[in-house]
Every structure is written in structure tokens, then in C-alpha cells.
Amino acid sequence: MKLVFAGTPEVAVPALDALLASGRHEVAAVVTRPDAPAGRGRRMVASPVAERAEEAGIEVLKPVKPREPEFLERLKEIGPDCCPVVAYGALLPRAALDIPAHGWVNLHFSLLPAWRGAAPVQHSLMAGDEITGASTFLIEEGLDSGPVYGTVTEEIRPTDTSGDLLTRLAFAGAGLLAATMDGIEDGTLKAVPQPSEGVTLAPKITVEDARVDWTAPALRVDRVVRACTPAPGAWTTFRGERLKLIQVAPVPDRTDLAPGVLSAGKKSVHVGTGSYAVELLWVQAQGKKPMTAADWARGARISGNETLGG
DSSP, rough: OOEEEEEOOGGGHHHHOOOHHHSSSSEEEEOOOOEEEEEETTTEOOOHHHHHHHHOOOEEEEEESTTTTHHHHHHHHHHHHHHHEOOOOOOOOHHHHTSTTTTTEEEEEEEEEEBBBHHHHHHHHTTOSSSEEEEEOOOOSSSOOOOOEEEEEOOOOTTTHHHHHHHHHHHHHHHHHHHHHHHHHHTOOOOOOSSSSOOBOOOOOTTTBBBTTTSOHHHHHHHHHHTTTTTTTTEEETTTTTEEEEEEEEEEOOOOSBBBBBEEOOOOOEESSSEEEEEEEEEETTTTTEEHHHHHHHHOOOOOTBOOOO
């Protein structure tokens, strides 16, 4: 088939690579979000998908909004049979959805109908799921509600961050998306409607969602930190300033600390929660680089009655 691939961040690149390597389909163009400011200098930078497409010599379309007439006209001129999508980041209008004969097929990082929305991996970790996966489905105008072509499953490991899990799903999902294109092309794959039960939503994680509540149980604190790493970054406050929490570990045999109370030893830093303590492993103070919690505590000269989170 002739394909137009839509995607933006690094997590979409493995899927684009898989389609380019398949040898069975032609990736005629790529649709991605416009260049955006990045880094300290805030210079305009192309998306990872745009950079990869340019390396491969593929036409790159960067509409501000995919309902722009110029974009829709160019898409019609290209005449794709199908448009595979991975984390594109913009809502597609009906006028765009109707152009390819086989529609737009999205790779979504959950086992639908669970975790429909922008942050499925983060919400899966926060909820304590043991298994997640990826799904390919036909995009409709509803939120991730279209019929499903296929799925792959992935076990969630006890120390997984959202970054760890998303990396594995990006590569597993790339193979799934390529296989989905093959099945659509040869007519062996039919999309199956999602069940009406089991629907959960995964809206974008806000900075406030990433704030750690020390009255929550230790397992919940650990899940929030892992779910929000690397983005948007779990955090708390210390002496009125924000402290980023990069890695923690539950300490089930320590139950003597009240929620938020710090206990700093020479080699470890513990904090009380609503159940038992957690150990701070890596943190980042405001204006500083990431460091071990023990190094941070020595520099901060923590006294015996200090707390996190106010």
C-alpha cells in the first residue's frame, strides 16, 4: 500500500523505521507537528519523526492544524491507501479521515478499551496494572474508540518507569503496526469493535497530578514517581522549594515515620508515608543537577524534624 505516516515524538520513530524496512509498502510522506522551540536557547527544532523522515528522503508535511485546506489538498494529491499513526498529537478532522481508502490506523499504548487518552502508560503504572500492551485500531471521531485490528501484551516490571515501559512498547508496537498494515493490504485482518465494558480514561498528566501526597500509602507514592518519570516529573516541596523525585523504593519494615517526615542517615534517606516509609534514591533540587538522595541530604544539612511537602 501507499502510506502516509503521522507521528511526532521519539516514541513514534521505531514504527516509522519498521514500515520503511518492511519492503512491502511505500511510505510516501510523513505528517508531523510543526517545529517547536527546545533547549536553553529555545531554537526551533524539528520533531524526531521529521528528522528521521528527512534522513530517509521522505516528504514531510507540518500543518499547524490538519484541517488546513493546503494540507488536505496535498494529502489528496498523494492519495494514500492508509495512514498509520503513532503519537501524532493533533485531532484529525473528518475531511482528513475520509481521504485514505483504509482510513487512519492508530498504534495506541494500552490494551483497549483500557486507558483511552493521551497518557495510557502513565495511568497504567499509577493504577498498579501488572500487564499492559499496545493496540492498533481504526481511528473514528471518538476518543480512541474505534474497532481494534490487533494487540500485543507487555508485562509491567516492579521498577518500570513510564520511560522504560514506553520504550519497550514502542518497539513491540512497531512490529504490530507493520503486521497490521500487511493484514489490511492482503485482506486477512478485520477490525473488531471494542467492548462497551472495561473502558478507562487516561487524560494528560498535569504537573499537579505529579505532586506526591505523603499521606498516600508507600506503594502509591512509588507508582506516582515511576509513572511521572521522565515526564512531567514527580515532585514535592522542601523548605519552600520544589524537589524533583526521580527514584524511590518502598521500605516495608520501617513504620515509625509520620507522613512526609524525613530521616537522613549517612547512606540513606527515608520519608514517612500513609503506610510504611520509602527510601529516596535519586532527587533533583531546584536549580541543581540530579543527585543521590544521600548527597542531597548532606548538602542540605537536614535536621531531625524536617518534612517534605509542607
